[in-house]
Amino acid sequence: MAIRFYLAPMETIVDGRGRRLTRVKYIGALGISLTSVNDYGNEPLCFLGADVTPAQHAALTANADVSPFPVDLDSTVGANLATVQQALESRNLPADDVTVNTPYRIMMRWIIAIFSITTAQPLFSGGVTLDTTLGQLTVAQRQELQAAAQSAGYSTAGLTLQSTIREALRKAVGSAGERTILGVVV
Amino acid sequence: MPVKVYGPDAFTVGADVNLNTYDANWEKVLPADASWAGVVQAKAATDDLRATNASAASYRWNGQTLVGQKILGKLLAGAGDYPGFHARLTPTPGGGANRVLGYLAEWQATENLIQIYRITEPGGVLTYATIASAGVVGNGSTYTGAYLRATGTNPVHLEYGDNTQGPFTFDDSNAARAVSGQPGVSFSDALPISIWIDDVEVWDEDAIAPVGNPWRLAIQQRAG
Numbered sequence: 001m002a003i004r005f006y007l008a009p010m011e012t013i014v015d016g017r018g019r020r021l022t023r024v025k026y027i028g029a030l031g032i033s034l035t036s037v038n039d040y041g042n043e044p045l046c047f048l049g050a051d052v053t054p055a056q057h058a059a060l061t062a063n064a065d066v067s068p069f070p071v072d073l074d075s076t077v078g079a080n081l082a083t084v085q086q087a088l089e090s091r092n093l094p095a096d097d098v099t100v101n102t103p104y105r106i107m108m109r110w111i112i113a114i115f116s117i118t119t120a121q122p123l124f125s126g127g128v129t130l131d132t133t134l135g136q137l138t139v140a141q142r143q144e145l146q147a148a149a150q151s152a153g154y155s156t157a158g159l160t161l162q163s164t165i166r167e168a169l170r171k172a173v174g175s176a177g178e179r180t181i182l183g184v185v186v
Numbered sequence: 187m188p189v190k191v192y193g194p195d196a197f198t199v200g201a202d203v204n205l206n207t208y209d210a211n212w213e214k215v216l217p218a219d220a221s222w223a224g225v226v227q228a229k230a231a232t233d234d235l236r237a238t239n240a241s242a243a244s245y246r247w248n249g250q251t252l253v254g255q256k257i258l259g260k261l262l263a264g265a266g267d268y269p270g271f272h273a274r275l276t277p278t279p280g281g282g283a284n285r286v287l288g289y290l291a292e293w294q295a296t297e298n299l300i301q302i303y304r305i306t307e308p309g310g311v312l313t314y315a316t317i318a319s320a321g322v323v324g325n326g327s328t329y330t331g332a333y334l335r336a337t338g339t340n341p342v343h344l345e346y347g348d349n350t351q352g353p354f355t356f357d358d359s360n361a362a363r364a365v366s367g368q369p370g371v372s373f374s375d376a377l378p379i380s381i382w383i384d385d386v387e388v389w390d391e392d393a394i395a396p397v398g399n400p401w402r403l404a405i406q407q408r409a410g
Contacts, residue, residue, distance in 0.1 A: 022313060028297075120306075
């Protein structure tokens with residue numbers, strides 16, 4: 001068993017008790033029991049930490065919508081830059097700050113920080129992308145994003161209606177801090 | 187230094203009594219619709235807390251407003267039934283958009299683990315987000331010292347476990363994290379003779395310990 005980290009999809013179901021439930025896709029069927037899930041608000045995405053066997057890891061990453069982080073979190077993105085950028089951008093996570101010299105551990109902090117800026121309903125629907133401007137969002141969406149950012153302690157200085165969601169989310173990157181997940185310092 | 191503010195309550199009663207009648211500091215929460223029609227009683231025959239029908243019910247303890255908080259007790263896990271503890275539980279009016287309802291730790295014998303949920307109400311729909319899981323929970327097993335602890339606000343630091351496993355931790359930095367609310371007990375799909383919770387304690391995790399004898403001695407020595 002080993003603690004591994006992933007970007008993984010979330011799914012919404014109605015469970016056997018009639019409850020609306022959001023959960024990480026795949027892991028229940030694989031019998032993975034020790035998990036830590038940082039969800040991206042109501043987007044169908046999470047940062048997953050899990051204690052897995054090699055077989056569970058292989059089965060989990062066999063799914064195209066699961067992206068694993070390497071065992072060595074201090075290794076840098078290096079030659080995987082294009083792949084990493086594509087993996088982030090396709091999940092509505094700005095990859096602007098990722099370079100060949102970015103350690104995965106730092107990138108994980110950025111992702112968790114960005115995940116704290118969310119809205120009650122999925123933001124990236126109806127044609128909304130990272131490059132949609134704040135002025136194109138509804139007033140309620142803007143207020144929710146601002147409240148979430150301020151609650152997390154991130155600056156919103158300099159953001160205007162012409163700023164993009166990408167620019168707003170990147171405000172979190174500079175404030176991302178260390179934390180411990182399943183005993184691993186990230 | 188944490189200070190115990192309630193319990194341990196063995197729920198010793200002469201006749202079955204609803205929990206909120208047994209002690210007015212316990213308040214039933216969550217909408218009173220069909221899925222949450224259960225009533226929790228202190229039971230005379232067993233001196234513990236049990237639900238009265240196959241449904242669900244949550245009660246929060248309102249004896250003192252708490253931010254940093256821990257609730258613990260002894261519970262029986264059973265397949266198909268779900269005993270658990272809440273932290274930072276707030277009642278919902280049953281329609282308020284995105285109202286944070288708090289955290290729930292369930293000892294799930296069917297799934298064979300302890301599951302942590304963040305309960306919110308986006309768009310007026312009660313939603314359970316699975317945010318952490320750990321441990322092993324057996325059908326018919328009793329767990330003493332089962333607990334859920336919530337401290338801090340950004341992130342919210344959750345700790346959970348029991349006398350046989352843990353502590354397990356999770357830091358919640360989601361925008362919907364629960365920063366206020368009270369500890370509570372939860373029964374879900376409980377049959378009258380199935381799961382139970384007993385010996386409940388509530389702790390104030392932000393309490394400032396009273397000045398003790400060492401200080402008094404030092405002051406006396408200085409005065410002398």
